[in-house]
Amino acid sequence: MKASDDRSPAPSAVVEQYVVRLASLIKAYAPHDGCFDLRIPGVHVIRRSRTYAELVHGLQQSALCIVAQGAKSVMVGRDVYEYDASRMIVFSVDMPVASQVTRASFSEPFLCLRLDLDPQEVAKLVLKVYPRGLPPVHESRGVYVGQADVNIFNAAIRMVELMAQPGDAELLAPLVVDEILIRLLRSPIGVRVAQVGLADSGVYGVAKAVSWLRANFSQPMKVEGLAKLANMSVSSFHQHFKIVTSMSPLQYQKVLRLQEARRLMMSSMMDAGTANRHVGYVSASQFSREYGRFFGSTPTKDIARLREQVGAAAGE
Numbered sequence: 001m002k003a004s005d006d007r008s009p010a011p012s013a014v015v016e017q018y019v020v021r022l023a024s025l026i027k028a029y030a031p032h033d034g035c036f037d038l039r040i041p042g043v044h045v046i047r048r049s050r051t052y053a054e055l056v057h058g059l060q061q062s063a064l065c066i067v068a069q070g071a072k073s074v075m076v077g078r079d080v081y082e083y084d085a086s087r088m089i090v091f092s093v094d095m096p097v098a099s100q101v102t103r104a105s106f107s108e109p110f111l112c113l114r115l116d117l118d119p120q121e122v123a124k125l126v127l128k129v130y131p132r133g134l135p136p137v138h139e140s141r142g143v144y145v146g147q148a149d150v151n152i153f154n155a156a157i158r159m160v161e162l163m164a165q166p167g168d169a170e171l172l173a174p175l176v177v178d179e180i181l182i183r184l185l186r187s188p189i190g191v192r193v194a195q196v197g198l199a200d201s202g203v204y205g206v207a208k209a210v211s212w213l214r215a216n217f218s219q220p221m222k223v224e225g226l227a228k229l230a231n232m233s234v235s236s237f238h239q240h241f242k243i244v245t246s247m248s249p250l251q252y253q254k255v256l257r258l259q260e261a262r263r264l265m266m267s268s269m270m271d272a273g274t275a276n277r278h279v280g281y282v283s284a285s286q287f288s289r290e291y292g293r294f295f296g297s298t299p300t301k302d303i304a305r306l307r308e309q310v311g312a313a314a315g316e
Contacts, residue, residue, distance in 0.1 A: 018153035019085045023068035025160040026111040033109070039169045042116035043159070043177070048101045049109040055098035057259050057295070059214075062117040062196065062207070064184060065089045066148075066156055070110030071103035074143070077246025081143050088152065090144045090189065092117070092196045093207045094214060095245050096255040113156055115180060119207065122185075123197030125178060129185040130194065137191055140202045142244040146189040155180045202240035205230030209241065209249070217256040218280035223249055257281065258294050265303045272299040 030036050030047035037044055048070070055075065071084035075098040083089040084103065104110035126134070159176040162169045185194055195203035209226040226249055227237035241249050257279040264270045264278060276287035276299075288298055295302050 015085075015148050015150050015153060018150060018157060019068050019148075022066070022113065022153060022157050022160070023111050025157065026068055026113060027109075029160070029163065030111065035114075038160070039163045039166070040173045040177070042118065043173070044114045044116075045160075046112040046114060047109050048104050049106045051101050051104050055100050057096070057098050057262070059094060059256070059259065060091050060097045060099075061094050062119075063091050064115045064117060064180070065091075066113045066115075066152065068111045068113065069108055070101065070112075072099060072101050072110060072112070074099045076143055077251075079143070079246050081145050083145055086148050087145050088148055090117075090146070090184070090193050091142065092144070092193065092203050093142050093210050093244055095142055095210070095247075096252065096259055113160065115177065117181075117196055119197045119204065121178075121197070122181060122194065125181050125185060126194045126197050129182055129190070134194055134198070135191055137195060137201075140192070140195055140240065140243055142203070142206075142246070144189045144192055146187055149183060149187055152180055152183050152187075155183065202232075203244055205232055205237070206241050206244040209237070210245070210252070213249070213253055213256060217253055217260065218278065220280075221249065221253050254290060255294070258291055261287070261291070261299070262295065262302070265299065266306060272303075275299070 026045045026047065029038060030045045033047050033049050035044050035046045060074070065083065066088050067083055067085050069085065071082065073080055073082045074089070075081075076095060081089060082102070101110045155176055159173050159180070162173045162176065184190055187193075195201040196207070198204055209230045212226065212229055213221070223237070224234055226241075227234045230237050230240070232240065238248065241247075241252070245252055247255065261272075261275040261279045261281075264275045265272065270278070272288065272291075273284055276284055281287040291299050291302070297305070
C-alpha cells in the first residue's frame with residue numbers, strides 16, 4: 001500500500017534552482033557515502049551513491065527530510081512512502097522502518113538534508129503560528145509527505161551556507177531552523193505536523209510510549225503501563241498507536257528487538273543465541289522463527305549474506 005499527501009511529479013522550475021544549489025552544498029559536507037552531522041545539533045546531511053535491491057532496516061528518528069537529488073522509499077508497517085526533490089517527508093515519531101534508495105548513482109548520488117524534530121521546540125512555534133488554536137485534525141499518522149516548498153528550500157540553503165561561518169552558525173542557524181519549522185507548520189501538512197508538540201494530541205502520547213519502548217525494548221511490556229504513560233485508556237492507546245506507527249505496541253517492540261539483534265550480530269560478532277537473549281527473547285526457537293519471517297532467512301544465513309555483501313562492497 002502506498003501512502004502520500006502529494007504526488008507532484010517533479011519540482012517546479014523555481015524550486016529546481018534551489019534544489020541544484022542545495023545539492024551542491026550537501027555534496028561539500030558529505031564527501032562520501034554516509035550521514036554527517038553539521039555544526040549545530042540536530043542537522044545532518046546524507047549521501048548514498050548506489051541503490052540496493054533489498055530493504056535496509058533501521059530506526060528512523062522524528063525528523064523533516066528534504067531531498068536535493070535522487071529518490072527514496074520508506075516502508076512503515078505495510079505503508080510505503082516515496083519522496084524525492086519534489087516531495088519532502090516528515091516523521092512525527094521515532095519508528096522502525098525499512099528503507100530503500102530508489103534513485104542514485106556515483107555521478108548523481110542521493111542527497112538529503114535531515115532536520116531532527118524537537119517536540120518542545122515545535123510546541124513553542126505552534127503557539128506562534130496558530131495563536132487561536134489548531135483547526136481540527138482528522139488523522140494522526142506517523143509519516144506525512146508534502147509538496148516541496150520553495151521557501152523551505154531557500155531557508156535550508158541559507159542554513160547550510162552558515163555552516164562555513166562558525167560564529168554566525170551558532171548564532172543565526174538556530175533562527176533559520178525556526179524559520180524552516182514555521183514554514184513547515186504553515187504548509188498544507190502543517191496542522192498534522194503540529195501534533196508532534198501538543199501534549200493533548202494522540203501523536204504526542206504515542207511518542208512518549210515509543211520513547212519508553214526504545215529505552216526498554218528488552219524488558220517485558222505491559223500495555224496498561226504504556227497507556228497510562230500516554231495518558232489514554234488502553235483501547236484508545238491501541239487505536240492511536242496503530243494509526244501513528246502502523247503497528248501494534250507488541251509488533252513495534254518485536255521489530256525493535258529483531259533490528260537490535262541483527263545489529264549486534266553484525267557489529268559485535270555476537271552469535272544468534274547471545275543476541276536473542278540480549279534483546280529480551282526467552283525462546284531461541286521463537287527468535288529464529290520471527291527473525292526468519294521478518295528478514296527472510298535464518299539469523300545465521302542472513303548475517304553470513306550481509307557480511308559477504310559488505311566484503312564485496314569494500315573490495316570494489
